[in-house]
Each structure stands twice: as C-alpha cells, then as structure tokens.
Amino acid sequence: MKITNIRISILKAPLKNPFITSLRRVDALEDLVVIVECADGSIGYGEGAPTPVITGETMGSMIAAIEHIKPYIIGLDIEDFDIILNNIHSTILKNTTAKSALEIALYDLKAKSVKQPLYKMLGGTHKTFKTDITISMGEIEKMISDSLDAVNLGYDTLKIKIGDNPQKDIERIIAIHDALDDNITLRLDANQGWTAQESVTLLHALEKQDIIAEFIEQPVAADDIEGLRYIKERVQTPLLADESIFSVKDARRLLEMQAIDYVNIKLAKTAGITQALQLADLSAEFGVKCMIGCMLEGPISVAAGVHVASAKADIITMLDLDAVSLLASHPVNTSIVFNESEIRLSEDIGLGVFY
Template structure:
C-alpha cells in the first residue's frame, strides 16, 4: 500500500529533514493512530532532541501518526543513532497500486508492533542493515574496564618554574560496554600541580573500576560525582573516566563530542609554548614556532624577575609587535616580584600572565591584579567550580585557565566555563603533557563554548612519538576537530601492546 523512500547522505545534520514538513505528512492517508506503547522511543527522542531541537515536533508527529512503522525503521538500523545523522528523509512516496497490500494485510504483518521481514524489505532499502539493531537501542551497560600505562618519551626535558618534566607518564582508561562500543580516557598527572603520579592514578582508577560495572555509561553526572567522591585527590584519574564516558556518549549518539556539548565552532587557534631556558635559546624556540605557522606565542617565566623581563623583551623583539605574546609564571614570583616584573614588561604588550603567585594566595593575586598593567589569568588557583566562584567573588583575576586534569574532566570543566560566562570572565583551555587523545578531549571543550576564547593545547609538541590514531589535526597553529562520533580518537594497538595493563 505504501512505500517509504529513504536517501542516505553524508551531509551535516543541520539539513536533516530539509525536504519534509508536517503538512506533507498530514496528507498521508490511511495511517491513523495505532495502539502501541512507544514510551521507549519517546525517551530516545528526548536524548537526541537537544541537538535537533527544531525537529522534535516532527519526530513526535511521526511517532504518534504511525508509531509501528516509523519506530521500527528507526530502531532497526545497524546503528540506531546513525539514522539521526546519516539518513535524510526526503519524502514519503505513496504508491498504492505498486504495493498491493491491504490495510488488513498491513496490520497482519505488523502483529504486536514488529513488522515482518517481508514487509520491511518493501518499506526500506535499508533492510539489509536492519537485522541486529533492536538490541542496540536498549540501555548500554559497562561490562569491562581496562587500565593501561601510557608512557611517551619527550624530545627534551620541559622546564617550568615549579618543576621539570622528563616524560609523559600517563594512564589510559578503556570502558567497554555490552553493546560493543568503548570509550577512551587519558590521565596526565603532574605532581607539582595536581599532587598525583602515574602510580597514584593507577591505584585510583583501579579503586573505582568494580563500582562502575553494570552501570549505564550515559549517566555521566552520577558516575563522575561518585568517582570524584572516592578518589577526589586524583583529579586526573577522574578526568580519564569522565573522558571515556563522554566518548561513549558521542559514539552512542553518532555525533562528534563538540556538537553534543555546544557546537560553537569546529576549529580554533592555539598557541605554542616555550619552556624555561636562556633568553637566547627561548628566542630560537619561538622563531621555530613561527616557522611552523603558529601566530600565538607563550613563554614560561617565573624565575628571577629581571631575567624574566629580559626573556620577554628579547622574545617580543624577535616576533615583532603584532604576534600575541602570553607568559606563564607558574606561581614562581612573590607578590612584590610579580608587580615589579609586570610593570617592567608593560612596553612589550604581554596579552596576559598566568598564575603569577602561589595558588593559595588569592588575596596576593588580587593585589597583583590591582597594580599590574598585564591582565591576570588564574591557573593553579582554579581546579573546580568552587574555586571559580571564590575567584569571581574576590575579583582576583581577569581570565580563567581551565584544564581537564585539574577539573576532573569535561563535566566540571563545563561547569567552570558556564560559571565564568555568567560572571563575564573569558576562559582558556590549557593542558599538561597529554597525548593527542587528551588534547582532543580538551579541543572538543574549546570548540563547544563561546566563552572559551584562548587555547593552549600543545602538550604533545614535546613528544618523541605520537601513539594516537585520528583525533585533532593542527595546521599552522589551527586545531581542526574530528567529525567522527565521540572523541574521534583512538590509541594505536601496537603501541598499547607495549604498555602495562591492569
């Protein structure tokens, strides 16, 4: 009696249902409402309606008008969620003579709400993909969690005011579900900042592993809250789990993560950081950064104030007057030193300084802010949303530096960003020495939010090897987000085989 024609496409979901409107659907005769309980599909609809907000009425109409056929077609694709993103419903073709199926035959095929295979073959050219899909629309459960070391050597030691890094000794968390989907997350501890080590991260990750088994991985807030309550002194370990859960959310919806989180932009500019060294060697480093196409420069300071002023002067002379120049003191100065150094740097157009004084000295940072010609960005003083509120209340800084490894992942990072936006404080997203897996997660955060206007996502620039497949691409200082579902990044299995598993 009826044939539904579907056309597959690879366009952006913004064109979903372009050729169909409710009036066209209203004119389809013979499919009066059928008695079927489709609350489950309404629940699925609520999950996806936030990224297709204009089409919720259309989805509701389709489900209420002919719930058996449409719900079945949606639920039976080889990947339920890809239908929302990969299929464009161009029109409903009524070919009454071709199908020769009476309403009685139609209801017979429908039975208790499940179309018979013979009818499915006539209803959709997607029939070869329909066999095993119903199980995929059920709630996923976490069935297994694997923990690995993730050790990446550096090209050379990377020195900042509070310590020197010789390698990226990270961990990888892999959450595997009963649907076959898995999510990946990375923890990148740095003891001088977060007080963690690789060993403590492994212990923390193992401590919560059993608790997560058989849980729904899409209940992210509940799971991350529970993990954080148990291992709150290991925010990087919490971030690894958080990251893996968000990866699963994106994969289960068929969307890249940045679109699920807000989708404000799909690419953005990052700076490239030069570590502490002699002024001459730092100049060589920033010139190399410029040769690679970077147009935003960041350098480390925080030692002797006079030497730091010399570093800034020589770097500014090397890069010219128009390249944005940012500095990071990493808590290296006292309050008087910070005020002195920043006043001396005024001629050199420093865009902002990160964490000039001790993280615990909020009053001291406010004092520097009130007397400095250079704007202040809070970094080590800012871990979670409560810190953001305190900094806002004390008016201690102009900017926030959000890091997944400090905040415990994307969930709390989003809360910080939203808190900052409400207070009209712009943000940057920075990093430790993550691989491109962790950097990709951070990049999804940057791309999702209007209020995140700066990025310092160069942690892998010092790595000797790159064990990540997919993920962000960097071209002349511009980071491009992957369009694959979830994080859009994976770890090379050959590399992973060399790591320790727990």
C-alpha cells in the same frame, strides 16, 4: 551499552625538546590511558598525565584511584550517565586527573551512544581552532631561537615560561619581544615563581617599555589569593589564574573578589569535562573569558579539551593545547587534525581517537 570492564594502559612518547618550567622538567610523555569497555563492543578512551607538583598525583596514585572507583561503575549502563558521574566523584576525594581520565572515556562512550561527535553532543559548532605553543624556560638565546622556530612553523602566539629568577625573567621577555615582529602575541607564565610584590615590580618594568603581554599566568603561589588581587589592582597586564582554580568553588571566590581577569580551565584540575563546562558557564556569568589548557598530555586528553572548547566557544576564547605538537611522535591514531597551531575536529562519533 552496559559497562563490563575498565582497564588501563601506559602511554609513552618522547618530546621534541625538554619541557621546562619553574616547577618541573619533563623529557618524555608518560600518561595513564583509561579504557572503558561495554557489552556491545563499544570502547571509550580517556587519558591523564600525572603531575605531582600541581595535582598531587603520581602514576601509582592514579592507578589506585581508578581501581578504587571501578566497582562503582562496572555493571552500569551508559544511559545511567549522571549516576556514573556521581559515583566517580562521590567515592573518593581529590584525585582530579584520575577522575578526568575516567570522565573523558565515559563522555567518549556517551557521544558514541548517540552517534555524534562529542562537540556536537555538548552543543558545539566550531571545528577549527588555533593554539599557542610553549617556549620552555632556559637561557635567553635558546628561548629566542625556540621562539623564532615556532613563528616559522606558523605560530603567532607564544607562551613564555618564566619564574625562576625575576631579573633574568625581565631580560628574557624583553629579548624575546625585541626579536619578534609586532604581530606576535606573547603570553607569560611564571608557574607560581614570583611573590605578589615581585610580580608588580616586574610587570611595571615591562609596561614602561610598552611590553604588555596578553596575560600573566599564575605569577604567585596557588593559595595566595590576596596576592592575585594585589597584582590585578596595580598592573595593566591582564591576570590569568591557573593553579589557583581547580573547582567552580575556587573560581567563584576569585571572581567575586575581582582578583583575576581570566580563568584557565584544565580537565586534569576540574576532574573532567563536567566541571570544566560548569566553570566556563560560571565565568560567563561574570563576563570573564577563559583559556583551556593542558598538562602536557597526549592526543586523547587534548582532543577532549578541544571538544570542550567547541562547546563553550563563546567564553573559551584562548587555547593552550599544544602538547601534541611538542611530541616527537604521535602515539595515538586520531581523526582530529593536529597541524602545528591549527587543530581541526572531525565528524567521527565520540572523541575521534583510536588507541
């Protein structure tokens, strides 16, 4: 399977509702699709979402990165997999989402070359998973309404976006908690919106009312490593790191400091599947569970995340792969079933997507 061409396409799809966090607002999906073609007609698909406020990448920079890497890949055979991966990561620094899109396409091809679903090629056995759903930040009544709608659709785990106003955040969480049955799990995501001191004060206020979320995700700035440890040492609510972890090196530092409880793996941050698997393995060494999340991507990238979750199901115990459910329409054909909170992998070889 000799690689003969790499081309790109832009994937666009409207969202059911605006996606609002303390960092950004998104009204429609606009992702880069990478299509890797081989001499025998085989095609691999990858995808990445430009997220300037998190990865620093725009659509233009992602396209430029792919164009830069292309000459180092075209002409190689998929059997030279390790060489191809090395070329992706050694020819340009950073650009993690662009690299991830390329890696996903190549893993799709690699699995097709051995005629297996990707999850099986990676050693996975689990096929059915449950994800949470994101409740965008907004006015309290709207967030309550969105939460109740999600529960009615079958979700039992809600990820609540907060972080623009500490006092209002407390009011939001209490109101949503009080509106839901006790069997509904809340995850909190402040998207770097608080200081370490604010985080402790807010979480103590919630804990005094017996509101202890499954975790608080990235409450402080990505580079505030000491802030994460400060929080963890003072609250009961488990602490999950997201934007603070792009690489295995980042995670090792936090884990050695005992600054976090959980690790959030995102392919767009880890530059693809390879380091995502390594990050799960590292977390297992420290006895720390992981969540796998997404960057508001479409079905191709989300599918890749589910395959990774299957490969490391013993350590990736939480899924935040709701992006497909947030779309008003599904712009990609897939044999993977996205049924609201339930995602089921298929036995089709590769990713199971048909762009």
